[in-house]
Amino acid sequence: MAMIENRRKKSLIALTMVTPFVVTFSVFFLYPMLDMIRxxxxxxxxxxxxxxxxxxxxxxxxxxxxxxLSLKNNAYFVALTVIPTTVIALLIALAINRLSGFRQTFVMxxxxxxxxxxxxxxxxxxxxxxxxxxxxxxxxxxxxxxxxVAVFKNPYWVMPMVAVVTIWWTNGFNVLLFIAxxxxxxxxxxxxxxxxxxxTWQKFSRVTWPLLWPVTALVLTLQLILQLKIFDxxxxxxxxxxxxxxxxxxxxxxREAFQSNNGGYASAxxxxxxxLIVVISVLQFQLLRIRRAS
Amino acid sequence: xRLIKTILLGTALSLAALxxxxxxxxIWWDFLSGGDGVRMKALIDAFNKEHPDIQxxxxxxxxxxxxxxxxxxxxxVGEGPDVMTxxxxxxxxxxxxxxxxxxxxKDLEDAGLKTGDFxxxxxxxxxxxxxxxxxxxxxxxxxxxxxxxxxKGSPYLDANGKLTGIKTLADFEAALAWLKGKGVPTPVxxxxxxxAGVWRxxxxxxxxxxxxxxxxxxxxxxxxxxxAAKVIDTMSRWREKxxxxxxxxxxxxxxxxxxxxxxxxxxxxxxxxTYKDLEKNGKLGFKWSAVEIxxxxxxxxxxxxxxxxxxxxEGAKTVSGxxxxxxxxxxxxxxxxxxxxxDAGHIPAYKAVTExxxxxxxxxxxxxxxxxxxxxxxxxxxxxxxASPAYDASLNIIAPAIQGYMSGADAVQQIxxxxxxxxx
Numbered sequence: 001m002a003m004i005e006n007r008r009k010k011s012l013i014a015l016t017m018v019t020p021f022v023v024t025f026s027v028f029f030l031y032p033m034l035d036m037i038r039x040x041x042x043x044x045x046x047x048x049x050x051x052x053x054x055x056x057x058x059x060x061x062x063x064x065x066x067x068x069l070s071l072k073n074n075a076y077f078v079a080l081t082v083i084p085t086t087v088i089a090l091l092i093a094l095a096i097n098r099l100s101g102f103r104q105t106f107v108m109x110x111x112x113x114x115x116x117x118x119x120x121x122x123x124x125x126x127x128x129x130x131x132x133x134x135x136x137x138x139x140x141x142x143x144x145x146x147x148x149v150a151v152f153k154n155p156y157w158v159m160p161m162v163a164v165v166t167i168w169w170t171n172g173f174n175v176l177l178f179i180a181x182x183x184x185x186x187x188x189x190x191x192x193x194x195x196x197x198x199x200t201w202q203k204f205s206r207v208t209w210p211l212l213w214p215v216t217a218l219v220l221t222l223q224l225i226l227q228l229k230i231f232d233x234x235x236x237x238x239x240x241x242x243x244x245x246x247x248x249x250x251x252x253x254x255r256e257a258f259q260s261n262n263g264g265y266a267s268a269x270x271x272x273x274x275x276l277i278v279v280i281s282v283l284q285f286q287l288l289r290i291r292r293a294s
Numbered sequence: 295x296r297l298i299k300t301i302l303l304g305t306a307l308s309l310a311a312l313x314x315x316x317x318x319x320x321i322w323w324d325f326l327s328g329g330d331g332v333r334m335k336a337l338i339d340a341f342n343k344e345h346p347d348i349q350x351x352x353x354x355x356x357x358x359x360x361x362x363x364x365x366x367x368x369x370x371v372g373e374g375p376d377v378m379t380x381x382x383x384x385x386x387x388x389x390x391x392x393x394x395x396x397x398x399x400k401d402l403e404d405a406g407l408k409t410g411d412f413x414x415x416x417x418x419x420x421x422x423x424x425x426x427x428x429x430x431x432x433x434x435x436x437x438x439x440x441x442x443x444x445x446k447g448s449p450y451l452d453a454n455g456k457l458t459g460i461k462t463l464a465d466f467e468a469a470l471a472w473l474k475g476k477g478v479p480t481p482v483x484x485x486x487x488x489x490a491g492v493w494r495x496x497x498x499x500x501x502x503x504x505x506x507x508x509x510x511x512x513x514x515x516x517x518x519x520x521x522a523a524k525v526i527d528t529m530s531r532w533r534e535k536x537x538x539x540x541x542x543x544x545x546x547x548x549x550x551x552x553x554x555x556x557x558x559x560x561x562x563x564x565x566x567x568t569y570k571d572l573e574k575n576g577k578l579g580f581k582w583s584a585v586e587i588x589x590x591x592x593x594x595x596x597x598x599x600x601x602x603x604x605x606x607x608e609g610a611k612t613v614s615g616x617x618x619x620x621x622x623x624x625x626x627x628x629x630x631x632x633x634x635x636x637d638a639g640h641i642p643a644y645k646a647v648t649e650x651x652x653x654x655x656x657x658x659x660x661x662x663x664x665x666x667x668x669x670x671x672x673x674x675x676x677x678x679x680x681a682s683p684a685y686d687a688s689l690n691i692i693a694p695a696i697q698g699y700m701s702g703a704d705a706v707q708q709i710x711x712x713x714x715x716x717x718x
Contacts (some may be wrong), residue, residue: 045391046363047370082574091588132487132541150541153487204633239489239686242694243708258363260676260683261391 093178181215383679393599405626566639
């Protein structure tokens, strides 16, 4: 009897502890998400209710050239950022890991600094550095191309440059994750490897890389989710142009909803993006885990 | 006894009258943050000083999509302003979104205004199905600024130092070539790297050929496509020859003119106060003026839009009764004191002000005021107007085409595919 009472008491405590989260999650995340899915089946404007239209919005998506183009651009952006940023972060983390004491903290904070900045500051900074008339980086570009390039207004340069800005901005966080991962690797393993006559490369490929894999998988997955949601930098730097060469899914959601007053259609695009992120990230994480297991 | 009765009656009456005399606070939203914003604030202050019983509480928000989104969402929940500024080019979308409440004949009467007091074009743009949805405040348009000092020694300046002899595109391009030959870095400047600047020049040159952007629900249909392509090719040529700036952002495009690096500028009337102020402080260093855009492509026409006053439709919470009358009083006062607004470069939509001696003395405003007859407003569709899909297409397609990435004809084709679907 006493035991049952105890269990009941325990579950009551557990419930009270979980409730705040469940309530906030349901009110601010679950409900809006479900409502978004519901709205995607209507012809609702930005504010107010609409009529049920079934799968019309989704069928319309297939014929929407701008939607397919945005999908492609999103994929291109992911290719430009996810693996490069992971590799760069790993290299920086390995280098920082060789430092010690104050110097390590100092260098680490230098790399982390951009991450603290708001996106508007980051884009303004880069827009000025790359300004056609006054940009300090234009002479560097001119060195390779022979003349200054308005990078955010050039269909070939725009996506790679937005990727550079994004990597510069967000890399610090990945470096931090990698450093944490590196610190978790017991130093005895390296000592043992050294005793057995392992080279630096062997130590990396046989000790560091496999033991760091869980962190690498995490970074890759987080980056994938983050980069699929690209919006701010594009909106602020190029507005989706030129010739839609930087038009991405979230920009489409924004334009449809806030500019053209098509709440239902915008929700359909958002729902597709949501499903895309869920499917791809779950798939990727599973794949990465399989690799680790084998 | 009679005295007491009178006193009692008087007290009762004055008590009853009290609510009517209560101070009205009018919540006012606008998007005017530049030189014209300063002049609008001066008008608001003057009104507040004159009317202790009505106080305007003004807030300036960000121009463009952010402003209109905020208006839309705030009105939907009844938290909108009592009166707001609104672009008439945006009225079709505003009506579709149902954010504009009708300005009734009674409202106009409260303001002491009649539709006949205004220029026709803006009234037409503010009217839908015979109902008025906004009170036009001004007409603002693209004009041609020129630096008289730079044109000295050319055949394009008359004895009084005024621009002359530029009637056609050939004349204009000859002048640009003459300036380039004299070593002027950028003979004509405009915002060639931004949506609004590109659209205004494009739409002006299209309208000058009698071209229309939307006809019978079709974007650039029939020979309008060729006319549009011709405009884009012309703008490309200006860039190719080094006459117009490459990818100039708005501030840079204005700076080119004020720094004496450009002899001509295609920009809106709202920069007039900028140069006037610079001149007054002795910082400009050259003589300048502005004229209506000459008929380069054949016909007199210039891109134009109107700022107007509108009252948001907030369903049951829409401003009504005493407060609405106070709002209309504000609008009426502003219209009659629009000379303060004319100082910001805009042409008052209220005709009496433009006919006044004060206005006729205002230069170069009175010179370019002729454009009111040639004003080409954006077509009344959901894809045109301030911060519309047509603006996006200007940045996304026309601007890079001018940079030489695409021919005029190809760009027009892309504009059509892009915008047709959004027209519904």
